[in-house]
Structure formats: C-alpha cells, structure tokens
Amino acid sequence: MANLNVDSVKERxxxxxxxxxxxxxxxAAKELTGNGLKTLVLERGRDVKHIKDYPTTNKxxxxxxxxxxxxxxxxxxxxxxxxCYAFGEDSAHFFVKDKEHPYVQQKPFDWIRGYQVxxxxxxxxxxxxxxxxxDFEGPARDGYAVDWxxxxxxxxxxxxxxxxxxxxxxxxxxxxxxxxxxxxxGFPLNDVEQYFSDHVKANYKNRYVISxxxxxxxxxxxxxxxxxxxxxxxxxxxxRGCPFGGYFSSNASTIPWAQKSGNMTLRPFSVVQSxxxxxxxxKATGVRIVDTNTKETIEYYAxxxxxxxxxxNTNLLLLNSTSxxxxxxxxNDSGVLGKYVAFHNxxxxxxxxxxxxxxxxxxxxxPTSGYIPRFRNVYKxxxxxxxxxxxxxxxxxxxxxKYDGVGATLKEGLVKGDLSPWYVGVQxxxxxxxxxxxxxxxxxxxxxxxxxxxxxxxVDYDDNDEKMKKDFIEQLTxxxxxAGFKNIRPSTDHRAPGLDIHEMGGARMGNDPKTSxxxxxxxxxxxxxxxxxxxxxxxxxxxxNPSLTYMAITARAADYAVGEIKKGNI
Amino acid sequence: xxxxxxxxxxxxxxxxxxxxxxCMSHDGTSYVQLKHVNIDEDQQRLIADVAETIIPKTNxxxxxxxxxxxxxxxxxxxxxxxxxxxxxxAGLKAFTSMVKTKxxxxxxxxxxxxxxxxxxxxxxxxxAVKAAKPxxxxxxxxxxxxxxxxxxFGYTTSQYFMTKQIVxxxxxxxxxxxxxxxxxxxxxx
Numbered sequence: 001m002a003n004l005n006v007d008s009v010k011e012r013x014x015x016x017x018x019x020x021x022x023x024x025x026x027x028a029a030k031e032l033t034g035n036g037l038k039t040l041v042l043e044r045g046r047d048v049k050h051i052k053d054y055p056t057t058n059k060x061x062x063x064x065x066x067x068x069x070x071x072x073x074x075x076x077x078x079x080x081x082x083x084c085y086a087f088g089e090d091s092a093h094f095f096v097k098d099k100e101h102p103y104v105q106q107k108p109f110d111w112i113r114g115y116q117v118x119x120x121x122x123x124x125x126x127x128x129x130x131x132x133x134x135d136f137e138g139p140a141r142d143g144y145a146v147d148w149x150x151x152x153x154x155x156x157x158x159x160x161x162x163x164x165x166x167x168x169x170x171x172x173x174x175x176x177x178x179x180x181x182x183x184x185x186g187f188p189l190n191d192v193e194q195y196f197s198d199h200v201k202a203n204y205k206n207r208y209v210i211s212x213x214x215x216x217x218x219x220x221x222x223x224x225x226x227x228x229x230x231x232x233x234x235x236x237x238x239x240r241g242c243p244f245g246g247y248f249s250s251n252a253s254t255i256p257w258a259q260k261s262g263n264m265t266l267r268p269f270s271v272v273q274s275x276x277x278x279x280x281x282x283k284a285t286g287v288r289i290v291d292t293n294t295k296e297t298i299e300y301y302a303x304x305x306x307x308x309x310x311x312x313n314t315n316l317l318l319l320n321s322t323s324x325x326x327x328x329x330x331x332n333d334s335g336v337l338g339k340y341v342a343f344h345n346x347x348x349x350x351x352x353x354x355x356x357x358x359x360x361x362x363x364x365x366x367p368t369s370g371y372i373p374r375f376r377n378v379y380k381x382x383x384x385x386x387x388x389x390x391x392x393x394x395x396x397x398x399x400x401x402k403y404d405g406v407g408a409t410l411k412e413g414l415v416k417g418d419l420s421p422w423y424v425g426v427q428x429x430x431x432x433x434x435x436x437x438x439x440x441x442x443x444x445x446x447x448x449x450x451x452x453x454x455x456x457x458x459v460d461y462d463d464n465d466e467k468m469k470k471d472f473i474e475q476l477t478x479x480x481x482x483a484g485f486k487n488i489r490p491s492t493d494h495r496a497p498g499l500d501i502h503e504m505g506g507a508r509m510g511n512d513p514k515t516s517x518x519x520x521x522x523x524x525x526x527x528x529x530x531x532x533x534x535x536x537x538x539x540x541x542x543x544x545n546p547s548l549t550y551m552a553i554t555a556r557a558a559d560y561a562v563g564e565i566k567k568g569n570i
Numbered sequence: 571x572x573x574x575x576x577x578x579x580x581x582x583x584x585x586x587x588x589x590x591x592x593c594m595s596h597d598g599t600s601y602v603q604l605k606h607v608n609i610d611e612d613q614q615r616l617i618a619d620v621a622e623t624i625i626p627k628t629n630x631x632x633x634x635x636x637x638x639x640x641x642x643x644x645x646x647x648x649x650x651x652x653x654x655x656x657x658x659x660a661g662l663k664a665f666t667s668m669v670k671t672k673x674x675x676x677x678x679x680x681x682x683x684x685x686x687x688x689x690x691x692x693x694x695x696x697x698a699v700k701a702a703k704p705x706x707x708x709x710x711x712x713x714x715x716x717x718x719x720x721x722x723f724g725y726t727t728s729q730y731f732m733t734k735q736i737v738x739x740x741x742x743x744x745x746x747x748x749x750x751x752x753x754x755x756x757x758x759x
Contacts, residue, residue, distance in 0.1 A: 060729065060740060067641075067727040071648040190747040234742045361751050364744035399756055403722065406624045406689050414726055415735050416757040 009301070014040040014265070015565070017287055017302040019272050019317065022119025024534040024550040025308030026250030026258075027162065031558035032306070033263035037565070040300055041258070042270040042289060044309075045115030048094075048122065050228075050251045054241030056090040064089045083499055084112050086123055091239040094122050104443050106458035108496035111312065111503075117268055118251035119310060120501065123239050126215045126247050127545035128168050129371065129390070130159050130179045134378050135542035142377075142386050145340060145434045146510040148539045149520035152179070158552040158559075166248040166551065167224050169232075169368070170213030178210075178373040178544075184218045186211045191360040192395035192422040193370040199483040206378065207479070209393055212371035215248035215548075227253050236365040247367065269293050271450045274321040275305060275330050275530060283529045283570070284330075290450040304529045304561050304570060308554070311535030315341075315440050315506035316455045318517075318532070331517050331524035337507060339439040341459050342541045344502040345389075345430035348469050348492045350476050352485040354395070354422040361397050361419060369394035372426075374543050376471065385467035389430040390543040391476065395422050424485065428472045431543040432497075433464055434505050459497045502546055504538035522557040529570040533557045602640050604647040607655045613662055617642060619678040620714070621721045623685045631730055633721055641724035642717055654716075661713025668710060689714060 015037035018028045025041065032039045047053070061067050068089050075082045078098045087095050096113040103111055114120040133152045140147040156179070163182040171186035189197055189211050197209035216232040217224050224230075229245030229252055238247050245252035258264040269292045276299065278285045286301035307314050315338050321330035329337045369392050376388030400420050402413030438460065442453040473490040480488050497503070510516025513525035518537050524530040533554040535546060564570045601611050609617070618639035625633040633639060646658055669677045669688065677685060696711045707715060725731055732738040 058740065060732065060738065061727045062729045062732065066645060066649055067723065069645070069649050072651045073648075076651065187745060188747045194747075234745050235740065237740075359751055361749050361754065363746040363749040363753070364739075364742040366745045400759075402759060405693065406686055406718075407626050408628050410722075411625060411628065411630070413759070414722065414731075416759045418758055419751055419754075419756065 012286075012299060013301040014038045015302060016040070016304045016306065016561075017042065017300055018306045018308060019287065020044075020119065020308035020310060020313075020534065021117045021250055021255060021266070022114070022308065022310055022534070023121040023124065023250060023547050024554045025119070025306070026121065026254030027551050027554040028306040028308055028531075028533060028558055029258040029264055030254040031555050032304075032562070033258040033261040035558075035562040037263060037304075037562065039258070039264050040302065041255075041264055041266045042272055042287070042300075043117050043119075043266065043268045044271045044292070045117065045119075045268060047266070047268040048116045048118050048241070048251055050245065050249075050256060051241070051243050053251075054243060055093065057237070057240045057243050059090065059240075080110050081112060083110055083495070084501070086239045088239070090237070091123065094239070094241075101448065102446075102454060104446065104454050104456045105496075106456050107460045109457040109459050110496045110498035111457065112498065112501045113310070113313075117255060117266065118249055121249040121547075122241050122251060124249075124501075124547055125545065126238065126367065127371075127392075128163070128166075128170075128181075128213050128215050128548040129373070129544040130181055130213075131155070131542055131544055131549055132177050132179050134177045134374075135540070135544070138387065138542065139540050142381065144386060145540050146508065146512065146515050149509050149511045149516075154520070155549070155552050155556060158556040159548065162548070162551040162555050164221075165223060166215050166253065167217045167220065167229070168213055168548075169216045169218040171211055173208065173210045175208055175210070175373055177206075177375075177378050178208075181213065183213065184216075184221070187214070187216070187218060187366050187368050189370055190362045190366075190395055191357045192354050192424060193393060195354070195357060196393065196395075196424070196480075196483055197370065200372075200479060203482060204375075204479070207372070207375045209370050209372050212368045212392065214368040216367045217244075217246055227257060229253065232367055234365045234367060236367060238367065271452065272309070272317055273297070273450065273452055274317065275307075276301075277321070277323040277325055277330070277527065279323065279325055282325075282527075284527055292450065295450075303565060304531070306554075306558070306561075307530065307532045307536075308534045311503045311506065311538075312341075312440055312455060312457070314532055314534055314536035316442070316452070318507055318536075319440075319442050320452055326526070331507075331526045331530065333526050334514050334516065336436070336515060337517055338441050339436040339506065340434035340508055340539075341438045341440055341503060341505045342432045342434040342538075343459065343497045343504065344500040344541060344543060345432055345461065345465050345469065345497075346428060346500040347461075347495050348428040348472055348490065350426040350473065350480065350488060350490045352424050352426075352480050352488040354424065354483075354485050356484070357422060358419075374431075376468075376475075383467070383471060385464045385471065386433055387431040387464075387468070388543065389428055389468060389472050391429060391472070392427040393424065395424040397422055424480075426476050426480075428469065429500075429543050429545075430465060430468045430472065431541050433462070434508070434540060435462070440506060457498075459503075461497065502535075502541065504535040504541050504546060507532050507536040508539045509537050510539060521560045522553060528564075531557050531561055602643045602647075604643060606652075607647050607650075607659065609643065609646075609659065609662070613666075614639070614643060616662070616666060616677055617717060619685070620689065620717045623682070623689055624718050624721045625725050626682070630735075633725070636725065636728050636730055638721050638724045638728070642720040645720045645723070646716065650716075657709065657712055658716050661709035661711075661716070664709045665713050693718075 139145040170183040232246030372391040507517040621633035
C-alpha cells in the first residue's frame with residue numbers, strides 16, 4: 001500500500017505546472033517543455049484540437065440552421081456574452097454561456113470567457129502592437145499606479161522572440177511610440193485608409209495612421225510551416241478557428257508544439273481550486289484541482305507553477321489560495337491582490353464617409369485594418385486627463401442593392417446596384433487608470449459547482465475616462481473634417497467594462513513588495529516558485545491590445561524560471 | 571475588438587436550403603412543425619404565397635423552389651422573441667381578414683397581379699407614413715416586413731443565390747487594394 005501511494009505521488013509530480021492553456025498559458029507550456037521540463041498543463045474546460053474541433057470552420061452561410069443568426073432563446077439566456085461582437089451561430093460553442101459560470105456584478109461588468117484548451121486565443125482580434133517606454137514609464141512619469149519594474153529594453157528581445165514564432169504581419173513604420181518588430185509582410189491599407197494616412201502625416205505632428213500589426217501569416221516562414229500552419233487565406237472567419245492556422249492561437253501553435261516535445265501532459269476538465277503552500281519549505285509545492293467530470297479532488301506537485309488562468313480567474317485562484325502564511329490570498333502580504341484592476345474603454349466610435357476615390361475599391365478581405373497609435377500625452381502631459389487612446393481605422397464600400405417592391409423588380413434589385421461611397425469607422429480604445437477601488441474579491445457565501453467562491457467584480461469608469469472619450473471625439477472629428485470626410489457621426493454607448501475583453505491587473509508587477517504582488521520576473525514576491533504571467537500581472541494597461549505583451553512577458557519569465565531551476569534557486 | 575463588424579455583417583447577409591422537420595399536407599405542400607409559435611397549415615400556406623409573391627419563380631427559382639417559406643417560419647419560430655412572435659401572428663390574422671374583406675377571397679386564390687398590388691400597396695403606404703413621421707408599423711405592415719425581411723435574408727443567403735447569382739467566396743486567398751471598380755463587373759442599378 002505504501003508503495004502504491006509513493007507511485008501515485010510520483011505520477012502526480014512534474015517539474016512544472018501551468019494553469020491555463022490560453023494565449024499566455026500556451027506560451028508557458030511551450031517554453032517550459034522546450035527547456036526539458038516535464039510540464040502538466042491544466043485546463044478547466046474541454047480539449048479543442050486544432051482543425052478537428054472547429055466544427056463550423058468550413059461551413060457556408062446556408063449550412064447554418066439560421067444562416068448565422070442566433071436563436072432568441074440563446075440571446076435571452078445570455079445577455080452578457082450576447083453583447084460580444086464575436087458571439088454568433090458560427091462561434092457560440094467557444095464562449096462561456098452566462099448561466100454556466102456565474103459571478104457577482106457588484107457593478108455592471110461583462111465578463112467574456114472561453115473555457116477550453118486555447119481559451120480566448122481562438123477568438124481574439126489578433127491585434128499585436130508593441131509597447132514602448134512611453135507606456136512602461138507612464139505610471140512613474142504621470143504619478144498613478146506604481147512604477148513598472150521593467151522597461152522596453154527588458155522585453156524587446158522577447159517581443160522579437162514571440163513574434164518570430166507566432167508570425168506577425170506588419171510594416172516597419174519607424175514610430176518610436178509603437179516600436180517595429182519582426183514582421184512578415186504587412187497587409188496594405190486600402191485607398192481611403194491610405195488617403196487619411198497621408199493626410200494625417202502631412203498635417204499633424206506625431207500622429208500616424210498605419211496598417212495594424214496582426215498575428216496572421218501573410219507569408220509564412222519555415223518556423224510556421226514546421227508548426228503545420230499555412231498562409232492566411234483572408235477568410236475573415238477567424239472566430240470559428242482557422243483550418244489553415246492562418247492566425248496565431250494556442251491550438252494551432254504553442255500547444256501542439258509543446259505536445260511534440262514529449263514533455264507535456266495536458267489535462268482538460270481540471271478546475272484549479274488553490275495553490276498548495278508548504279509552510280516548512282516556504283514555497284508552493286503544487287495545486288489542488290477538481291476533475292469536473294468525476295468531481296474528484298486531486299493534488300499535483302511541481303517545482304515551479306505558472307498561473308495563466310486569464311486575468312480575473314488568476315485573481316480568483318490567488319485569493320482562494322490561503323494558508324497560515326497567506327491568510328488573505330496567495331502572496332498577498334501587501335493587501336493589493338485583487339485591486340487596481342483596469343481595462344480598455346471602447347465606449348465610443350465615429351462613422352464618416354468620403355466623397356472621392358470613387359474609381360477604386362478592394363478585392364478579397366483583409367484580416368486587419370488601419371491603426372492610429374496613441375498621440376495624446378505621449379511626449380508630455382498636454383490635456384486635463386491622464387494618458388490617451390489608440391484607434392482602429394477602417395474603410396469599406398459595399399454594393400447598394402434596392403430592396404423596394406416585390407417580384408422580378410425586387411429580384412433584380414438584389415443583384416444589381418452601384419458601389420456605395422467610401423465609409424470609414426474609427427474605434428476608440430482608451431487607457432484606464434488602475435485604482436484600488438476597481439477590484440475583485442471572493443464572495444463570502446456563493447460558491448460554484450467545484451466549491452470555489454464566486455468572484456465579486458466591482459469595476460467602473462471614472463472622470464478621466466469621460467474626459468478622454470470627449471477628447472477622442474473632438475480630435476478625431478477635427479482630423480476627419482480637415483481630411484474632407486462628410487457626415488461625421490460620433491457615437492457613444494454605455495457598455496459595461498469587460499466587453500473590451502481586455503481586463504487586466506489585480507496581481508500587478510512592481511519593485512516594492514509592499515505595493516505589488518509580482519517582481520520584475522513575474523515571480524510572486526513572497527513565493528519565488530510561483531509566476532503569474534497573464535493579464536493579472538499588468539501594472540497599467542496603456543492602450544495597445546495586450547496579448548502580444550502577455551506572450552513576451554511569459555516567454556521571458558519562463559526563461560528566467562528555467563535558469564533559476566538550473567541554479568537551484570527554486 | 572470590434573474590427574470590421576460591417577464586413578462580418580455583410581458576410582452574415584450573404585448563405586439557402588435548410589433542413590426542417592416537415593410533413594406533407596393534403597395538397598402536397600410541406601407543413602412545418604413549429605416549436606414556439608402557433609401557425610396552422612392554412613396560415614403557413616399564406617406565408618408561402620406571400621413569400622412567393624415577393625420572390626416569385628421567373629426564369630430563375632422562386633421562394634417555394636428554394637424552400638424559403640420553411641426558412642421564414644424557422645426564423646420566426648426560433649429567432650423572434652415572444653413579443654415579436656405575437657405581433658407577427660396578430661399581423662398575419664389582420665392581413666388575412668383584410669384580404670378577405672377587400673377581395674372576398676383568400677390571398678392564395680387571387681391572381682398574381684392582385685397579390686402584387688396588395689403587397690406593394692402596403693409597402694408604399696408604409697413608406698409614406700415613415701417619411702412623414704417614424705412610427706411603429708401597424709400589425710399588417712409589421713407582418714409584411716417580417717415576411718419580406720426573412721424571405722430576402724433566406725434568398726440572398728441561399729446556396730442558389732450565393733453560387734449562381736453572386737459568388738460567395740469562403741476562401742478568398744487574397745486582399746488587393748487599389749482595385750479598379752470596373753474589374754468587379756457589378757451590374758449597375
């Protein structure tokens with residue numbers, strides 16, 4: 001019997017454990033297994049195998065029961081995820097439904113989740129803009145949050161490292177505030193996007209309209225072919241999962257790569273309840289999971305643990321991992337765990353039209369669009385609000401059909417029609433300021449099916465967000481007007497935070513253990529063999545889409561962890 | 571994250587045949603078993619006749635050839651909430667009795683010209699009202715727009731339309747900018 005137990009413990013012992021298989025967990029898995037560590041990857045949801053588990057990927061519109069629309073019953077049962085732009089008849093199976101995993105909205109918060117192998121990396125918008133020191137130095141310069149413990153030079157090589165493997169399309173734009181990377185050929189701007197880009201360049205200092213860098217294989221290199229991926233085919237149906245591996249996801253890239261190493265054990269249906277802390281050893285020894293099929297509680301052990309459960313769930317897990325040493329949550333000596341949660345403000349956009357370039361259009365589809373890097377408060381503070389915003393900028397034309405009448409006339413109207421003028425859309429993406437009042441916590445009473453407390457979410461906009469939004473509308477309206485756009489229509493909405501799907505923070509990095517949870521290597525200050533490298537680690541949010549930064553931070557931290565293991569430090 | 575939603579919407583507008591549980595009725599037309607809304611065989615026949623008047627068989631297939639009446643019913647049964655379903659059924663009943671009062675016949679027994687006059691009449695007066703002041707459509711107009719909207723949606727996303735009338739590309743494999751509109755060979759209105 002004793003031997004059996006020893007064997008069982010041995011079977012449940014690995015060099016490393018990675019909690020989560022999304023965009024950052026996939027990278028942790030790839031890097032740790034690639035360095036020879038036997039790694040257990042825990043995923044709370046089901047497995048999703050590349051291509052095999054993309055049931056809708058090759059369907060034509062008429063092959064969907066409702067030709068793409070979701071039934072009223074689904075929409076009524078899912079007011080939260082139903083608001084997500086990517087939730088449709090072709091992609092609903094990759095989203096968490098509202099009733100499946102409840103949480104407590106102390107303030108309105110649309111928490112959009114994907115519980116499966118690959119997580120939301122199957123569903124992301126694939127935008128990959130680097131941060132610069134204008135972002136990393138922001139909190140210290142402008143006096144909010146705490147100073148980032150890293151600078152651009154620390155992460156630049158790791159941006160390059162992950163970009164080469166993931167495959168990023170983009171142009172070398174030479175803009176200091178949005179550093180260039182290791183790019184595959186960029187997708188071109190269309191005529192109206194290029195027109196606005198030229199106009200802005202000629203008339204504004206430090207303002208640019210560029211082709212947004214995106215994680216698409218515009219022209220694959222050998223490393224991408226080695227992953228089994230091929231060139232992006234411009235389908236623009238990415239939310240279904242791509243049979244070509246045209247865009248980067250854990251499923252198409254890092255997870256199969258880790259699998260190939262022979263060092264990964266992937267365990268789906270595994271909800272991690274807590275991290276086990278050994279008081280005598282003074283370090284974490286493993287994790288306690290619940291198998292969601294059998295409801296069995298099982299412990300797994302490892303020398304190093306990477307927490308990549310997605311920002312808010314990472315907070316939940318750390319808060320729920322209590323011990324004599326950490327009565328208020330794992331590594332929470334400072335009391336800031338769960339606090340300083342921030343997001344991106346997407347609650348405004350502008351539509352306009354352009355009465356020119358009528359002889360030109362596009363053929364095929366682009367997986368990306370134009371991008372306006374942040375131009376407010378970059379070189380110095382110049383407004384009555386902190387920080388700034390980036391924008392997407394996209395132009396399009398469509399065939400204008402006639403829907404009048406019935407019969408042969410109508411049938412003709414549905415095929416004939418001239419092209420519309422050029423329409424453009426500008427989407428606001430504002431940085432929000434992390435505050436201790438924007439926080440998450442464990443509910444005192446309510447628990448989920450696995451005995452884990454529900455997460456209370458209390459996150460809201462503030463006055464800075466309102467001022468910034470106003471400035472976006474003023475500045476972009478002025479820029480569009482000066483470029484000769486007509487019928488400029490700003491629009492704002494009252495969406496709850498969360499719908500941007502860029503929630504960040506709660507276990508922020510910092511130099512001082514008294515005011516932060518993680519050090520500059522993403523180690524928990526007070527427990528060096530636990531690393532947090534997903535969105536929870538973010539000290540501030542800046543306004544770039546964050547996934548690329550999570551990937552780079554994860555690869556960097558994994559490299560450091562491997563070194564520390566070799567040195568015997570952890 | 572809201573990138574090129576318009577293109578996505580266009581892509582959704584762009585797909586036909588749908589398999590539905592159906593059984594044959596006495597006159598040979600298929601009768602759809604609905605889950606949420608009560609629309610009997612006669613009413614289903616009326617919807618089919620309205621749909622066929624909207625997209626008739628010409629030298630190309632019409633609504634009935636493409637099984638669009640079943641699609642319209644499916645959409646109303648699955649994708650409309652209770653309130654919209656009730657309004658639809660109320661409009662359907664009002665439409666039926668309006669036709670009966672005015673013409674002394676069922677819609678399906680009228681000739682094609684008369685059917686077209688009824689439907690375009692509803693559309694014209696609705697457009698006139700809308701131009702004057704945007705108001706909630708009356709039940710008959712609401713019923714008509716619902717059938718028209720779903721018939722057009724089903725038609726323009728049908729396999730027939732998307733392969734024979736336009737070419738929907740699942741895998742374009744290209745993105746070319748600065749593309750002369752002449753090369754699109756669009757049929758002008």
